[in-house]
Amino acid sequence: MRKEKDFLGERDLPAESLYGIHSDRARSNFADDTAFHKEWYAAVGLVKLACYQTVLDYISAVKNKYDVSRLPDALRDPVVFEVMCEAAFDVSGGKYYDNFIVPAIQGGAGTSINMNINEIIANATLLKLGCKPGDYSKVDPLRHANVFQSTNDVIPTALRMAVMQLLNRLEQAINGLRSSVETSEQAGRHVLRMAYTQMQEAVPSSFGMLFGAYNEALSRDWWRISKCFERIKVVNLGGGATGTGMAIPRFFILEVLHHLQKLSGHPVTRSENLSDTTQNLDSFVEVHAVLKAHAVNLEKISSDLRLLSSDISGRRGLELPALQAGSSIMPGKVNPVMLEYVIGVSHKVYSNDMLIAGLCGQGSLDLNPYLPLIGHALLESIKLLEGAVNGLHHFVFSGLLLQPEVSVDQALRSPAIATALVPSVGYARATEIAVLMKEKGLSVTEANTQLGYLPEERLHQLLKPENLLQLGYTLKGDT
Numbered sequence: 340m341r342k343e344k345d346f347l348g349e350r351d352l353p354a355e356s357l358y359g360i361h362s363d364r365a366r367s368n369f370a371d372d373t374a375f376h377k378e379w380y381a382a383v384g385l386v387k388l389a390c391y392q393t394v395l396d397y398i399s400a401v402k403n404k405y406d407v408s409r410l411p412d413a414l415r416d417p418v419v420f421e422v423m424c425e426a427a428f429d430v431s432g433g434k435y436y437d438n439f440i441v442p443a444i445q446g447g448a449g450t451s452i453n454m455n456i457n458e459i460i461a462n463a464t465l466l467k468l469g470c471k472p473g474d475y476s477k478v479d480p481l482r483h484a485n486v487f488q489s490t491n492d493v494i495p496t497a498l499r500m501a502v503m504q505l506l507n508r509l510e511q512a513i514n515g516l517r518s519s520v521e522t523s524e525q526a527g528r529h530v531l532r533m534a535y536t537q538m539q540e541a542v543p544s545s546f547g548m549l550f551g552a553y554n555e556a557l558s559r560d561w562w563r564i565s566k567c568f569e570r571i572k573v574v575n576l577g578g579g580a581t582g583t584g585m586a587i588p589r590f591f592i593l594e595v596l597h598h599l600q601k602l603s604g605h606p607v608t609r610s611e612n613l614s615d616t617t618q619n620l621d622s623f624v625e626v627h628a629v630l631k632a633h634a635v636n637l638e639k640i641s642s643d644l645r646l647l648s649s650d651i652s653g654r655r656g657l658e659l660p661a662l663q664a665g666s667s668i669m670p671g672k673v674n675p676v677m678l679e680y681v682i683g684v685s686h687k688v689y690s691n692d693m694l695i696a697g698l699c700g701q702g703s704l705d706l707n708p709y710l711p712l713i714g715h716a717l718l719e720s721i722k723l724l725e726g727a728v729n730g731l732h733h734f735v736f737s738g739l740l741l742q743p744e745v746s747v748d749q750a751l752r753s754p755a756i757a758t759a760l761v762p763s764v765g766y767a768r769a770t771e772i773a774v775l776m777k778e779k780g781l782s783v784t785e786a787n788t789q790l791g792y793l794p795e796e797r798l799h800q801l802l803k804p805e806n807l808l809q810l811g812y813t814l815k816g817d818t
Contacts, residue, residue, distance in 0.1 A: 384430025582614030656746030
């Protein structure tokens with residue numbers, strides 16, 4: 340064991356642990372075991388790396404122009420920062436994550452997150468220098484690992500980096516789903532089905548039209564998500580505690596983002612109003628609203644497919660891939676588990692949206708103390724949606740089977756198909772055909788044969804899929 344102390348007292352810690360007293364206090368204080376997002380953890384490492392690289396540039400610039408005595412004591416040995424760059428790089432790759440012990444649900448605006456990673460970087464640096472963890476006289480979590488930084492600019496900047504990374508992945512997933520939906524759209528272009536309004540049969544349509552509508556909705560989702568980067572790329576790094584940049588060299592403030600841009604590949608930009616970006620988190624509300632809209636479309640698609648493939652609908656025009664056994668007691672039962680998963684994910688996103696909006700509104704004066712939970716919910720929603728989108732792509736649409744003979748027969752036996760005859764026989768006669776079909780269970784052809792309203796060849800022409808599915812009708816020709 341080793342002892343560490345702060346102004347509150349002393350604690351015993353495992354001798355080889357990379358976390359320190361600040362992390363240990365946080366773990367004791369916050370009774371939660373929800374895992375912190377590894378993407379956010381790694382992004383903090385990347386931000387720290389950019390900071391240390393900028394510090395090295397600053398040390399070099401000062402030495403070229405001024406006496407080294409003008410530097411703070413902690414900056415007089417650049418070797419420490421060179422090795423801290425190595426440790427921060429390790430963190431940016433997810434290394435030492437098992438030493439990150441602060442839970443996702445916490446208080447303190449992210450100070451516990453920042454201090455846990457400061458301690459990890461400091462102690463990892465000590466090990467690289469051949470020292471023991473906890474020997475903070477050589478490398479200190481605050482004087483060295485946190486130099487020219489504040490929780491209030493490092494942690495939200497890292498959150499934005501993690502969000503951009505995950506949004507990129509979600510974009511790719513949506514495009515994959517769009518591709519498989521488009522394939523289904525092409526396959527179902529001329530496969531008739533009855534459209535439904537208010538859960539009742541309405542007019543003839545096609546699976547191609549249904550899937551085409553899904554594709555349009557997903558295209559809007561992709562477009563909206565691509566625009567989120569404009570909001571999320573604006574960061575407050577260099578602003579310090581409240582955006583004033585107090586106790587931070589102007590050199591650092593102006594240069595640190597250049598390093599972060601190169602390291603991340605993201606077009607991050609410094610806010611024109613650092614105080615605004617520090618205290619107001621409405622951009623997270625805006626981005627999550629886009630995610631909520633995407634969740635709405637995913638739920639609609641999944642609910643439709645769940646209904647159309649259900650036993651309640653009778654003979655089905657489409658069949659879902661069988662993914663797993665659906666019952667421990669009913670042999671051979673298969674359930675639409677992926678669609679249920681997506682619907683559940685959508686409702687989790689809705690609840691996260693309410694949480695994010697509420698807590699962003701709880702920001703007080705110059706800072707929002709609820710950033711950890713806001714960030715956790717935002718990252719959770721993106722990851723859940725990515726999983727749901729990939730599930731629909733790989734386990735639903737990629738194996739979706741249409742049954743044209745069933746859907747065409749259903750369409751021709753639906754009284755609603757009489758709507759297509761209205762321009763030729765009028766509303767009253769079309770109603771007679773529909774009523775006869777319903778009362779006697781006839782097809783439209785059989786009902787017309789009994790009533791004799793249309794020549795057989797004329798009816799056949801009207802019922803061709805290409806004529807039923809065209810946009811409106813004209814008086815030209817025989818259609």
